[in-house]
Amino acid sequence: MDKKPLEILRNTFGYDRFRSPQDEVIRTLLQGMDALVLMPTGGGKSLCYQIPAMALPGTGVVVSPLIALMQDQVAALRQAGVRAAYLNSTLASDEARAVETQLLDGRLDLLYVAPERLLTERTLNLLDRVCVNLFAIDEAHCVSQWGHDFRPEYIKLSLLAERWPRVPRIALTATADARTRGEIRARLCLDQARAFISGFDRPNIRYRINQSAGNARRELLRFIRDTHPDEAGIVYCLSRKRVEEVAEWLTGQGLTALPYHAGLPAEMREAHQRRFLNEEGIIIVATIAFGMGIDKPNVRFVAHLNLPKSIEAYYQETGRAGRDGLAADAWMSYGLQDVITLRQMVDASDADESHKRVEPHKLDAMLGLCETVTCRRQTLLPYFGEPLAEPCGNCDNCLEPPQTWDATVPAQMALSCVHRTGQRFGVNYLVDVLRGKEDERIRGFGHDRLSVFGIGRDLTVNEWRGIFRQLIARGLLTVDLEGHGGLHLNPSCRPVLRGEVPLMLRKETVPTRISREPRRSRALQLDSPEDQRLFEALRGCRRRLADEQGVPPYMVFNDATLQEMAQVRPHSLAAMAGISGVGEKKLESYGLAFLEVIREAEA
Incomplete structure (x- = not known):
């Protein structure tokens, strides 16, 4: 080794000490062994392979899933004085040959390539001619067919172990439950790799999940204006249409909001991403097509206007906030329709049987996080095998404890209404029956003569919708598969109907105005x-x-x-x-x- 790791850390990157377990990971690679690293976003994963690649003779090869990601990482390394380059489809043929020449001449510490490029015969033969000191497989969760960012090309990366058995390999990700970790090991031939799991918690992120009162866009606008004026953020929506509508609406409210989804021209997507990276205070409104590998450290908030399908997706997306370690927010507004839509999507999925068995459990876990009345982190972190002994003190439930109430009797009314109306009507109709609405349709079906007609007049429409949302979320009611939103009773509802178990639910409240911290960001700890x-x-x-x-x-x-x-x-x-x-x-x-x-x- 020409340089010691700590010298590189101090002289090149400007940090005095390693965060645990960076030094152990680096030592493992320097000793020629493989590593599997799970480290929260912003925890310093990149240094785990960049420093040993610089310390060892030869070049470290980094497999990266996105062109924009590798370009940004190479640009950042060059700013720090590191000899780094990439090979991808954006390079002209003469530019690619120049990079290859640098590699063959031993003038590169790090070379970034996409998996598709790496697996070509040209690139494999090129690497046969040079001293490769390590392979780093970034965003390794892409290997998992259970995951939200699956890339089939990643599965073929087992070739690295076969072709270069003596070159150490490191797989890195910020998001992987036990099943995904097992799949990474198996598919990348990392059975003997030393695992480093440094914890999933991002204590600088404040989690806020609101039950929508009906106008999520206005709730989002209030959140941005009250807590993050003129700061960068990402807003996730489920559909391309909603992305464009929300971006246009936020722009009309005086914010700089740009749409991003796979249906937009590539030039527009690239231009919007560049503005987001290069300018201050830009908001990107996007589908999940945007985000993986975004290195911008001062994203101060990530907002969701629709419910993610799984905790893995939610954690990965919210992790794009606060990568610099300063305070950031993960904000979500969701409602009854989100629950119904995702239940229908899961039930109607054309995935294979093994996936269809797992998907409902992933959605149940996500709904459990949303509906919990206790600390969000104490629900979130155990999903990744990391229990939290004490409440975090930095989520909405800790800061503003929600009220609960004994909803056993209203729940019985709701379940009885579903049963007596034939288990074929949606929430809005059921609420009208319970509240005794004078309606021609209700009279036409004869439901105004049912015992449940009008028995729920004491509760508001919003309160009833909240009850139905929570009954669906808890699996006591099922949404039909025909797309009409009709509700069916699940066998699990019987103990509630019979009064054998009490049912405590979250009280529906109108969102309160988030306290304003005037003239400066909550992220900045400046005293004067x-x-x-x-x-x-x-x-x-x-x-x-x-x-x-x-x-x-x-x-x-x-x-x-x-x-x-x-x-x-x-x-x-x-x-x-x-x-x-x-x-x-x-x-x-x-x-x-x-x-x-x-x-x-x-x-």
Whole structure:
């Protein structure tokens, strides 16, 4: 080894110490052994393979699933002075040959390739001619057919173990339950790999899940204006149509919101993603087609306007917030229709039988997270095998404990209404019957003569819809498969109908206004107006330098580094070198410019 790992960490990346278990992972690879790494987003997974690739003779080959991801990672590495390049379809033939020449000449520390490119005979033969010191398989959950980002090409990566049996391999992901971890091991021939599971918790993210009162867009707008004005965020929607509608509506409200989905022209998708990465305060409204591999560290919120299908998908998507370790929000608004739609989608799935057995359990777990009245993290983390002993104190249920009530009798009314009307009507109709609505359709069916007609007048429409939502979520009622939303009784509802067990439900409430923290982001821990003004001046300097370099601002320095500069106020390059995130190359390139901003602020 020419350099020791800790020297590379300090001199190249500007950090004083490793986070556990980075040093152990690096030591494992340096000893020629394989590793499987599960580490939360923003936990420093990339350093686990970048540093040993730089420390060992030869080149580390990184398998990355997305072109945009590998381009951003290579650009960030070059900013830090690392010899990195990529091979993908965006390169012209002469550019690709230049990269190949660099590789053959031993002038690259890291080479990024997509799995499809890697598995071509040309690339395999090229790698046979060079010293490959490790293979890193990023976003390794893509190998799992149970997962939400499945890429069939990943399965073929077992070839690496067969062709280069003595080259250490590392598979990395932020999202994998026990089943997915087993599949990664089996499909990538990592049976003997040492596993490093550093924990799934992202304590800087505040989880908020609202039961929609009917206008989710306005709830979203209030959330953004109250907590994240002029800050970057991602809003996820289930359909392309809704993506475009929400983006247009938010733009009409004075925000900068851009749509992103697979149905848009590739040029538009690329332009919108570039703006999101390069500009401040951009909101992307997207389907799940957007997000995997987004390295932007200062995404301050991720919002969902529809219910994700699984906890894995939810965790992966919310994990795109707060990668810099500063405070961020994961906000969701969902309602009865989301529950009905996803139940129908799961029941009508054309997946194979093994998947069809698992999908309902994944949805049940997601609904359980949404409907829980206890700490969100104490429901979320055990799903990944990581129980949390004490409430987190940083989710909506901890900060504003929800009210529960004994809903046994109203639930019996609702279940009886489903039964007596023939188990073929949807929620809206059932609520009208329970509330005794004078309606021609109800009279036509003779349901105004039923014993359940009008027995629920004491509850509002919203309260009844909440009861039905929670009964469906708990599996006491089933939505039919015909797409008409008719409800059926499940055998599991019998103990409730008979009064053998009580049923405690969450009280439906109108969402309260989120408390405003004026003039500054909750993410920034700046004690004085002077520090805040200096931080904004430093951001302006970063913006100018990024524009000159043609890179996103966060590749110059991230917000956490600028925050430390504003607090510490270094007066020399030597002092600047002590700021976290300031390595030798960045100090040389940018140090004097930021020192000048600090000097002017104190003049």
